[in-house]
Amino acid sequence: MGEDKGRKEFAWKGAFWALLFFAFPLFGKLLDVYCTLKLVGGEVIGIPLLLTSLLVSAAAGRALRARGHSGERPFLTPPDVLVKDGIFSCMRHPNQFSMSLIPLSVALIANSPCGLLLSGWAAALGLAFILRVEEPLVHKTFCPEYCDYASSVPAISLNPKCLKEAVRELRSSRRRRKV
Template sequence: MVNYISPELSYNPHLKKLFLIFGLFLILYGLALNIIAGKSLRKFGHEQPQDRLTQPDRLVEEGIFSCMRHPAIFGNIFIAIGFAFATQNIIVILFSGWLAAAGLYFIMNIEERETLTYFKDDYCQFIKSRPPFSFSIKCLLEGIKALKR
């Protein structure tokens, strides 16, 4: 059935299934990045153990943060793009693009600046040694391994 208000990307059932599987993979990868980043911040981001996720008082360079600076925001971008593929709805695809752009803007113009103000020279060195994002599965596994220690 054709939906003129919000058309789908494809009407081919095999292609729709492939897009759905790929979208679900991206959503799960994004959720994994978010969970690992949150747990890493809670475990390594404080001098004293915390019961909940709060602003870190020390720069986290362990685990998933050993290979990228912003795993949680990167995960949110994957979730948005995953929903776009899974639904195959043109409006969702356009919205996810804007959501990804907003996430990147937030990182580069707000979070980086605040973190630089808080951690100063340590964060300058951190920026030089790591990219903002990494597609590497090895990075995800490093994050999981660090949480088990």
């Protein structure tokens, strides 16, 4: 994939996720005026969920940046090496999965019942993105190696081991930068 094509792909994917992060929960917040339901204390769940999502996303990004390229590559280019260790040892799409939870956390932090309902649809769109966009792309790029990997590692996982792997990845990347 050419560098320019990779950047264009990153741009439209970034726009998709930015829209998903904020449009659904914020539109829901506007609809709350017409809603008789009230949500109180959503930030108790929303803030930890947001922090966990950001942690997993950062760990996946650092793993791809450190081990997903065969040589020096410009920033924001797709990987050309399949990463199967660290956070990727317990789920194949940690970045997209964690990002699909961000709209839910934003709606919870905003204490928006309508935003929470709409954000469920945003999360579903995020998961559909994994199945319809990311899976075919990695199959095309990395099979047959990816096909073997996909048969033993789930696309997404809520296993606490994944969070542990994310923390381990962030700690090891910090050590690599210090050296």
